[in-house]
Amino acid sequence: MSTESCYHCGEPNDHRQLFSAIVLGESRQFCCPGCLAVAEAIVDNGLEDYYQFRTEPAAKGATTPESSLDKLALYDEPALQEEFVYDEGKHKQIEFTLEGITCAACGWLIEKQLSKVSGIKKIAVNVAQRRAVVTWEPDTLSLSQIMASLQRIGYPALPFQPDQHEATYKAEDKQFLKKLGLAGLMTMQVMMLAAALYFDLLDAMDAQTVSYFHWIALVLTTPVVFYSGSTFYLGALKALAARSVNMDVPVTIAVFATYFSGTWATISNGGDVFFESICMFIFLLLLSRFLEHRSRHRAAQISANMLQYIPVTANKLNADGTLVQSLAKALKINDTVVVKAGETVPVDGIIVDGSSEFDESMLTGEFNPSRKTVGDTIFGGTNNLSNSVTIHVTQTLKHALVNQIIRLQSVAMASKPKVAQLADRFSSLFVSLVLFIAALTFVYWYWQDDPRAFWITISVLVATCPCALGLATPTALTCAMATLNKKGILLKRADALEQLASITTIVMDKTGTLTEGRFAITESWFADNEQKDTIMHVMASLESRSEHPIAAAFSADDLAPVTNVTITAGKGIEGDIHGQCYKAGSARFTACDKLEIPIIANVYLVSNDKCLAAFRVTDQIKSDAEDVLSAFSNFKKVLLSGDIQQNVDDIAAQLHIDEAIGGNSPEDKLNVVHARQAANEHILMMGDGINDAPVLAAADVSVAVGNATDIARSAADVIFLNEKLTLMRHLLSMASRVKRVIRQNMAWAIGYNLMVLPFAVSGILTPWMAVIGMSLSSIIVVTNSTKLLK
Structure with missing residues (x-):
């Protein structure tokens, strides 16, 4: 096969976009992504000998139509990407709206498949909001190729835009209602026919009438199976195409096995039919998915539609x-x-x-x-x-800030805590186990010559479908984050809630975190009192170039020009005024730590290694700080500050803080946190300044308070959008509630499946009972999670 033609199907290659893979030890060229995907699947499954012994080219692999590829290529235009692609240096990031997501297994499948694509650094799917955040290397992969990959595995994607996303939701909502309405209507009709057969309402019904009823039930059931139930089959096909299994696989097997056995019984005029069970199964499963769809949207609306305010x-x-x-x-x-x-x-x-x-x-x-x-x-x-x-x-x-909040929230919702990742893996393994148990069940009862063998197997497949398990974590997280948003608390990663539940120590910065950040000079000392006004003017001019809250304590109407300014985070500022170099800051920064002066100072001014003045600058404690910290008696409370030890001790005494350490540089704070983590303490860090950024990034969970600098916000896991410390109480309370709800959901989901399995395997549970139980299990999990919205 020449390089001019596709190695798989033999059709001419498109030299504008080459696709290649290693087959039989050599690089082979393919005409389209479809042929490439088929070839890779053959190689991955150890079937390369097919290419060695084949006698003619294979059929062309299913691919994206040429017109669609051309349309996707438009998204590679820089001008178009400007609106929705975020540049992160070496990488770019985009948020997609995804179509076709039905359950947690869909998100797992998308992440698994796209993580294999060269150039994609990170893929995180938020099933609750039907979105995905993708980070990729633009030099290796184009945006259109990412979208083509998603389309190829059955999940068409478009860049997230609120109006478009809402339109997609409404379209899906309409489809749900159509399918649900049809299933409900037909279920009622088929159930009436079944009731007549079960109770013989027509009194001694003859065989011809029974056959007639079966044919009518078959006609009514067919659109329910092939239209209303199509959602499940598509999900199963996507999973199987990716060489995986999800919750839709046992559902699909159960539906088609029951339908075709009933069809054969109707045609041959012999055997049992359970058309009413099929209709009821599809209707109730659709109903639980619809209620889940609605509740997820209601929770997501609070955080996802903030752009309605613009x-x-x-x-x-x-x-x-x-x-x-x-x-x-x-x-x-x-x-x-x-x-x-x-x-x-x-x-x-x-x-x-x-x-x-x-x-x-x-x-x-x-x-x-x-x-x-x-x-x-x-x-x-x-x-x-x-x-x-x-x-x-x-x-x-x-x-804009509102857009940054939405983006951060989407990234947080897409990042999965360990318990959610565990649930995804467990669901996949559980489905495989269910299929294995169902096969063993059929073999056993068939070996016993029991005529119910087939229907007992169907009950096992239906009853143990782990839909509730897949919903246990994402529904709880969605509702929790929506509630926190309303309080003015923004999570940058969802697993922060999980980690908050295991915190043992709360470490706090002082200035701007526990205090108002409005400083005043309470004591001052000057080397030359006659130069007091000149020194204060120099100090005000120099501090005017600093963003530190302490700088506000020094002010003057007519400031001198300052050049060669250098700011050292957490230490001080240096600059030239009228050709003379001045340094203002901590004792260590200005080399005044061994100087003896009559006041306890925390800010010094030096020039030419001579101390010109010293000041004690103090701050006012926030009004809600004491009440908030007193509620955290279960945690060890540590105050870390760059301020002098005297000021730090004063604050610690007033707020009943267990330990206070002053005179810290950013490196000192970082070392303290690392040392405590090495001693198996789980650290929550609260800060607001540039000097807090390193330790915020290092802590197990970090919180930037409402007046925090941009750098602190960037490093933190949680951002308070206002300055009230009472938000801390809401945050820790919600973390505890989320942990409790997820445990309840997981316990119910796993407990239900373990409890119902013996009844299904033993034949006590009939198919229609299994249908009701499985649907109620999912609805209970979703309903339990919505408690977090209150």
Whole structure:
């Protein structure tokens, strides 16, 4: 077979897009992804001899139509990707809306198959919201190839867009209702016929009438089997095509075995028919899937549809002073926008004119208006309550805070905790075990010459379908994260909830975390009192270039220019003023740690290795800190701060903190946490500053409080969208509740299957009983999870 033609089917190769694989020790060329997939399956299953001994080319593998491939190639255009692809340096990331997902096994199947594709670094599927987050290497793989791979395994994907995603949900909802309606209607008719046969309502019914009833039941059952039940068969085919099994496999076997045996009995006019059981089975299973579909959507709506708060248009202010209507997504950085009273802020920006009150409840969960004036940052999606303001755009709509929240939430929902991964693996193994037990059951009862052998086997397949097991974890996590969102708590990874349940030690930063971050100078010392005003002016000028909250304690109306500024996180700042170098910061940073002065200072100013001044700067404890920390008596509480030990001890005494360590650099904090982790302590770290970022990243679970810097938010696992520490109580309470609900769900799902299996194998459980039990099991799990929405 030449390289000009496909090694599998013999058709000409497309040199615009080459597909290759190693077959019989050599690189072979294929014409399309379909032939490539078939060839790889043959090789993976050890059947390469097929190519060695075949006498003619194989049939062309199923592939994506050429027009579809061309359409997908449009998504490789950089201009089109700008709206939904996030650049992460070496890698790119996108969120997809997926079609065809029916259960947790679908998510496992997608992850398993795409992880094999070269160039994909990470694939995480959120079954509850029917989305997937894919991280890939753009130099190795194109976006269109990723979408083609998803389409090839039976799950068409499009870049996530809220309106489109909602439309997809409504289309699926409509399909569910059509299939459910048909199944329900036909089930009622077939059940009436079955009742007549069971109770002989027509009194001594003759064989011809019985046969007539069977034919009518067959006609009514056929559309239920092939239309209403198609959801399960497609799921089973996708799994089998990927050389795997899922929950739909035993369901499909049970449905078709019962249907075709009943069809043969009707045609041959001999044997039993259970058309009513088939209809009831499909109807109840569809009903449980529909209720699950609705409840997942209700939970996901809270966090997934935040973009409904963003207006489509904005009032853009041109350079000539005229106002024009512009699309919000077309706004660029440095554009000027007027937000009138009563309007919603279109994008993130800084107020350059005017002041007003803003409702930020959609971000923070707090309904008290926030007063904003010139120089303050306002966020897209918040409401302007009183006066017109002019803002300077600082972020495009794609990178606005509300979009970042949605993206982080999607990534978190897609990341699976260990218990969810365990459930996925267990479900797959359990299905294989069920198929094996069903086969043994049939062999045993057939060997016993029991005429019920076939129907007992069907009962085993139906009763033990592990749908509830697959729903146990994802439904609980979806509901929990939706509730936390309403409180103003954002999770960046779902397994943080699992890890929170095992925390033993809470480590806290002081400044800005436990305190207000509004500093004041309580004591000061100057080397030369006559130079006091000059020193304060220098100190204010230097600190004006720092983002640390302490800098706010030093202010002046007329600041001197500062050059060659260098900021050392957690230590201090250095810069030149009027040609002279000054350093301000901690005792260690300024080399004043051995200096004896009459006050307990925590901020020093030096120049030319000479200490010019020293200050004690203190902060006010947050009003809710004491109540919140007093509720955490089960945890060891540790305060880590870069402040002097005296200030740290004062705070620790007021808040009844077990241990307080002051004078820490970022490295010191990191070493403390590592040492405690080595001693088998599970650490929760709370922080807000740049200097907290390393330890936030190292902790088992980390929380960035509402006023945290961007770097701290980036390093943390949990973000508080407002400054109230009471959110910590909600977070830990929810972690405990989630753990309890997941355990209840898992216990019920596994317990039900273990309990019902002996009854099914022994023949006590009939097919229709198995149908009701399996459906109720799934509904109980979903209902139990929705308690977390309250």
